[in-house]
Amino acid sequence: MNLVKATGTIGGLTLVSRVAGFAREMLMSRVMGASWQADAFFVAFRLPNTFRRLFGEGAFSAGFVPLYSQRLHGPGGQAEAKHFSEEVLAVFAPTLVLFTLVFEVIMGPFVALLSGYTGEKLQLATFLTSITFPYLVLISLVSLFSGILNSLARFTAAAFAPALLNLAMLSALIFVPDGGHITATALAIAVTLGGVLQLALLMAACKRAGIVLKWRRPRLTPGVRQFVRVVIPATLGAGVYQISAFIDTFFLTRIGTGAMSYFNYADRLNQLPLGVIGAALGTAILPQVSKHVGAGQQEEAAKVQGQAAELAMLLCLPAALALAVSSGPLVSALFQGGHFTAEDARLSALTLAIISLGLPAYVLVKVLTPGFYARQDTATPVKTAAFVLLANIGLNFALIPPFGIGGLAAAIAICSWLNCLILYVILHRRGHFRIQGWLASRVIRQLIAAAAMVGALFAIKMGLASFFAGSVGHRMLGVIALVGGGMAVYFPLVWLLGGTDKEELRSLVRRRRKYTDAG
Known part of the structure; x- marks a missing residue:
């Protein structure tokens, strides 16, 4: 499988989703503005997505993909890999459902503690979050089926699936353009509906690939135990990253009305290259690195990471600098209008200009972490993430009081580079990956x-x-x-x-x- 071709396939289809996401955000800014109802919805949307990154994109992918890939390319072939998937699904799905039910019960106090909201704003945020939270179960199961398809080098459906969420939310804005509580509720319903559509697409794609998983009774089989041993450290590591996201939410909700909205629109622009380049590279190289490591081909594994790093910098350097330099015109053209004022656009642009400077580092982390996951070392990224979390907290306390939302954006960018540097130093010292002369020259x-x-x-x-x-x-x-x-x-x-x-x-x-x- 060619890395550039695979990355192009994933990135191109992810771009479709991002374009739909931009259409959604452009309409949302004009319909909802930077109002307190918009802030309440962004809190409700952020919570299940944060846990999704914990259970789905983070821990699950780190544990499942290498183990599935090893079985797929081992003597048991696809039959053994499929059996392993069914065993994991039997334990994974009930765990997610139970977790979601617990949070539905404690939703009110949890949202109050995280956001600091009171009164009507707290009631709306809690109500919206109770609607969006089941999205966690749906999108985490999407991660399982995505892992199967990616290991089979079938990237199309998994890369396109996020577009369904954006299209569902865009439809809510088009058909319920009233603004305020009504539109916020329609958007929350669209989030969960989007998760249903994504899961249906991925299950259909697996069926076309000849993979139809049977529901089994939950059992701690040897395969599940191996998965748990790998996934628990990864969960802790991803948990550290998501605690950082909760901390950012904690500070954003206390900066003032509109801060959640400003950060959301800035992050939407920043996420375009992150999603198209970072997620695509991370998805494309993990199975390849895992295969080479499993075969004892350490130099080939390092070569794949080197090629990915080159491609990441080729695309991320201009993207980061262009976003920083052009943040004002970009935000003004895309989001200003309706209820989103020129001052709202200025503050969003400031946030974007700062946060985008961490873009290359964030994408390089997606290139470096497969070097650990492929060797079933999920503990080292945990320690790294914990240190970076502490640094992020310290920087937030130091920078937010004098600089507001700009200080929070700076803390995020600085910590992205810190995380990247630590991971590279560790891989370098272990001899797993080093920047060769050809790579340094090209950068x-x-x-x-x-x-x-x-x-x-x-x-x-x-x-x-x-x-x-x-x-x-x-x-x-x-x-x-x-x-x-x-x-x-x-x-x-x-x-x-x-x-x-x-x-x-x-x-x-x-x-x-x-x-x-x-x-």
Whole structure:
């Protein structure tokens, strides 16, 4: 399986979801604004998603994918891998349901403790969260079926599934555009409905791949015990990351009305390259690294990570710098209007400009962690995450009082780089992954090209200043000029400077042309 091709497939379909997500956020900002009802919904949406990253994308993927991959490529083949999946499902699903029921019971006190809300705002946040929380069960089961499909190198359905959530929420905004409590409730219902649609899609995709899981009685079989031994440290590690997310929510809800909304819209733009590049790379390389490690091919495993790091920096460096430089025009063009004022756009843009500086580090973490997970070492990332969590708490207390939401964004960016540095140092010392000369040389050339791009972006901003102060149409044209101008400078220059593997890209283009001609 080609890494660039796999990443392109996953990233391209993820981009479809992100575009739908942008349409959703653009409409939501105008319908809901930065109101307290919007803040209440974002709290309700953030809670199940935080636990989803704990149980689904974090611990489950780290434990399940390598073990499933080993069985799939072992003597037992697909039959043994399928049996293992059924054993895990039999224990995993009831655990999730029980966890969700417990939280439904304690929802009121939990939301009050986390948000600090009172009165009508607390009542609405609690009500909305009780509607959205079942999404946790649905999307965690989606992770199981996604893990199966990814191990079979079938990335399409899993990469497209998030688009269904965005389309469901977009439909709620279109059909219930009243704003306030009514629209917030419709959005909460759409979240859970989106989870149902995602699970149905993934189960159908597994059926097409010949994988139909049977429901079994929960039993602690040897395979389940092995899974638990791997997944518990990963849960603790992912738990540390999600505690950090809860801490961010804790501070955001206390900064003032609108802070949750400002952070959400800034993070939506920041998540575009994170989702398209970071999630795609992490998903694509974990099965490959696991396969090479299982076969004792340590150099091949390191080579896969090196190629992924090169591709990550090739795409993330320009994305991060472009978001930082162009945050004002981007937020204004996409979100300003209706109930979302110019001041709301300014504060969201400030948050984006700062938080995006941690983007390359965040994506590199997605490249580095498979080096631990593939070796069934989930304890080391736990220790790293715990240290970074403490640093994040300290930075929040130090930076938020003088700088508000900008201080919180700075703490996130700094901790992303700290996490990346620690993970790399550990892998380097163990001899599992080191930055080779070819990789360092290409990254330096990418930095030179990115610096030239930044100069071009500043020139475009100055030349089109009247556009960015005009109507929505003028602002959108200005953004198109920024994006197009930045790409027109960066990618040709990085090609000329040798900042990427030209032969790999040429072969990818040839494959795409052959596929197009055949169609």
